[in-house]
Amino acid sequence: MFCLKILLFILLFTVQIFEIKSTNLNGDRQCYVHDTCEGCLGENFYCAWCTDKTHKMPYRCLTYSELVNNNCSPDNIWVNKQGIDIISADELRDFQSDSNRATQVKPQKIHIKLVKSHTQQFKLTYRPALNNPLDLYYLMDLTWTMRDDRKTLVRLGAKLSEALKNLTANHRIGFGSFADKPTMPMIMPHLIDNPCAAEGHSCEPTYSFRHHLPLTDDIDKFVKSVKRSRVTGNLDNLEGGIDALMQVIVCTERIGWKKEARKIVVFATDGFMHFAGDGILAGASIKNDRKCHLDESGEYTESLFFDYPSLEETYRELVKQKISVVYAVTGNVYQTYQEMDHLMNGTSNVEKLSMDSSNILELIKTSYETFLKRVKFTDNSPPFIHLNYETNCGNQFENLRQRNYCNDLKMGKEVEFYINITLKAFPTDGMYHRTILIEDPGLSEHLELDVEIQEACPCDEKGAVEENERAMCNEHGIFHCGRCKCDDGWGGVFCECNLSNTNSTFTIQEECRQPFKNPAQLGPICSERGECDCGKCYCFPGYSGKYCECPECIDCDLEKADCFCGKCVCKYGWSGNRCNCEAEVDDSCKTPNGEICSERGECQCGECLCKAPFVGRFCEIGWENENKLCQYYEPCVKCLIQQKLGSRFCENISDICSNTDKINFQYSFVTEINGEEGRCVVRLINHNDNKCDHLFSYDRPDSSNNFLTIQVTDCKPVNPLVMGGFISLFTFLFGFIVLVIYVCCTRIADAREYAKFEEQKKHSTLMESPLYESPIRKYLVPQLEDDNMTI
Structure with a gap:
């Protein structure tokens, strides 16, 4: 299996190399088929277009170097120019009090020059900062059913401060409440001053939204503000929370939002909410203007004039102001707010609130950590510019995945996003500079892309050309953007061919086909390596010949x-x-x-x-390591070994060991031969009549030298007594070990069977008939208390 994987890897690697080479070989050739400037530059990044009137080559679309080599003026060559320049890239860092800011996104600004149809890539790095400022606004439903929740919030005031400190030392908290529009059918007119009269209680007159406390780091002010607030009520089971939420978002100065802080609104309620269009029932038919309308006391003054905002309008303002919402809702409305959360695209989170809000501290902590542990980058790119995101979410995945978000991030750990940007089409409004922001809805930071779009070929935008340009096209066309636009019935690079006769067109093409041995059989037009123009082949660079049949x-x-x-x-x-x-x-x-x-x-x-x-x-x-030189040197080596061992003296050793040109040789005896190259084996019978193998290697540094390296082995005869004793000892040890293993295995098997028998014996039950009566009887003789007593 392992070998199969290696083979598959090599095969895939070879295919990729082949594809890369094929792309390089065919990349330039793709330029030749285009006869317009825009098509040329869009085909391949290295394609260039020549607008020089003096350029006589039939191809205007080649690489820059090919155009220059064919005498096209460099000033008249239009090429693709793209690039990425990092303008600002401050290092990532946690919140620092001296600068009152943190850096979580790197880089901060990039200048990109885009070329149509060509993709560029850059990297965005994100790291959640420690101790980042937090602005938390508690927006509470204060209708009658939420009266116990207000008391719980007052009671948990001190613990709320501790909970926020555990999240971040730089925190502030504000408070506001809401009910609904104070008119029919949201409230009965005779109950507007005391909407709780139906319950037998007295409460605050109905109001839409009331801003009680701007963001502050004084938790005591928050507790006092909640204590001073009063419960109110309305008629229906829908609340005007979305009216209140819009005011909290857009009233940035009154609320006190800081730009560099993470801004969160805790939206606590046990009821549903009205949406855009419901205000018509109350006579509020004007579309919400998404502006701040709070009076000096913090009351929303235009609730009876403007309709409720829509979810889409609310979402856009949340993204614009970088505010996140935590819907802390009870179980009866939890599912509805979850569906709303899916529509808010990462700007919100839903948590289940207990009936008396006793778990509000836990919800705030969980929601805040949820926002910190996730990031989702979006952009405002126009339709003709496409951005594609890839990331492995800090090594959560083995490979990059196409996604613009990550979850379960760790504080202080960097996450890299690789962003591919492609210009799909030219802007129709003529604006070739764009600013694109890549940002997370909850972050105050972003990456700014200063995009410069390479314009289409300027000659294509000049319109008609003057009549004196017709001379370039033999008076049968107009020279425009480096090419002749021929009149009807004329063709060719310079409109020199009369195409009004169909037969003449066929004859012109036949002249560009190479005849084979059979005159009736013709090859493809210009051997598929060029273009036919007026019966003449204009070959692609790298080919020549009348029919472009010859490669360079x-x-x-x-x-x-x-x-x-x-x-x-x-x-x-x-x-x-x-x-x-x-x-x-x-x-x-x-x-x-x-x-x-x-x-x-x-x-x-x-x-x-x-x-x-x-x-x-x-x-x-x-085959099978057959070596011609080993065979050639073998007689010489045998003679040298026999002479070394004293068994033979070679008188004609020079003749035996010299080559065909009678060039002298050199040799040496060694104890061991290193290396495998040029190694040979020669077998001799020694004086003990034993076959003995000797190694030797050959080397030929140049045509005039031969060098042999020989390893002589002294093969001694084997002592039969020693060999017999060794075999006997080995046989005894092997048998003893096999016997020990057999005995151990047998005992282990017996022990397992006995243990199994004992286990079955414990759980066995004797099955007897209930009518069965044992024939054995037992009688006890009573003991006498007095020794003198007799029976």
Whole structure:
């Protein structure tokens, strides 16, 4: 399985390399097929467009270097220019009192130059800051059913301060309450002064929203403000909470929101809320203007004039002011507020409130941590600019995923988002500079993108061209943006071809087809390596010939070779595929027996290019490690070993060990041969009649030297007594070990069976008939109390 994975990896890697090479080879060629400036620049980033009138090449869309090489003026070449410049990138840091701010988003500003259809990528890093300021506004439903909740909030005042300190040392809290619009049908007219009269109690006249306390760090002021507030009531079971929420959002100065703080509204209620359109029932038919309407006492004055705001309007203001909402609601309305939360796109959170708000501290802590542990970046990009987000959420995933959000973040840990930006189309309003903000709805920080869009080719926007430009097109067209726009019935790069006759058009194309051996069979137009214009092939760069049938010669030195239709033909004295090898270097490929590359390959610049399956410096190694040079040197090595061991004296050793050119050789005896290359084995029978293998290696540093390295092995005969004793001892030990293992395994098996029997015995039950009576009887003789007593 492991080998299969390795093989698959190599295969995929090879395919990717092939695709990359194919893309590079075909990338430039894709430029040639475009005859408009916009299409040219949009095809490939490296494509460029020539608007030079003196440029006579049929192709206006090539790479920049190709256009310059074909005498297009650099001043008249329109190219793609894109780039990313980081303008501001302050380091991430926790909240610092000296600067009164934290840095959670990096970088802060980037300048991007976009090119149509070409994607660029940049990185955004986010890290939740420690001890970041918190502005918490408690917006409470003070209708009759919430009277116990107000008392609980007063009672938990001191604990609320401690809870906020545990979240962050920089916290402030404010307070406001709401009921509903004070008119029919939200309230009965005769009960407007005491809406709780139906319950037999006296309470505050109905009001829409009342701002009691601006944001402050004095918790005692908060508790006193809650104590001074009074319960009110309304008729229906729907409240005007969304009216109150809009005022809390837009009245930034009255509420006291700080720009750098995380702003949270705790919306506590046990009822449903009215939405946009319900105000018509009360005569409030004017669309909510989303402006602040609080008087000096903090009362919302326009509740009977403006309709309730919609969820969409509320959401937009929450995003604009960077405020998050925690809906702390009771179980009977929990599901409804959850559905609202899904529509608020990350600006809200829903928590279940107990009937008397006794768990409000826990809800505030949980909600605040929820906002800190999640981040979701959105942007205000126009439809023609597409942003794609990728992240692994701080190594939560092995690979990058396409998502713009992360959950369960850890405080102080960085999360990286890779953002791909692509210009899909040009702006229709003519505005080529845009500002895009990438931000989280709850953060006061953002990344600002200063986007500069590369305009479409300016020549395409100039409109009609003057009549004197017709001379460039043989008076049969108009020269416009580097190309001739031919009149009807004319064609060609410069409108030189009369296409009014259909037969003439067919004949022109036939002239661009290469004839094969069979005259009736013609090849493709310009061999599919160029374009046919008026019966003449204009070849793509890299090809030549009448029919573009010849590729260019790659790495062909014209001083050493001539190029004939894509092939290098070497001049006298040179060889090799690139004709860069001198002819006499073939001696480096010659083996001691006079063969060039062992007659198994070709010599290129002094090196052997072996045919499959042969390998080695001289292609001497073949199937099953068969080695020609080992066979060649074997007689010499045998003679040297026998002479070394004293079993034979080689009188003609020079003749045996010299090569075909009678060049002297060198040899040495070693105790061990290092390396595997050029290693051979020779087998001899020693004086003890034992077959003994000896190793040797060969080396040929140059054509005039042969060097042999020989390892002599002294093979001694085996002592039969020692061998017999060793075999006997091994057999005894092996049998003893097998016996011990068998006995241990048998005892373990017996112990398991006995334990199993005992376990079954414990749980066994003797099944007897209830009518069965045992025949055995037992009688006890009573003891006498007095020894003198007789029976």
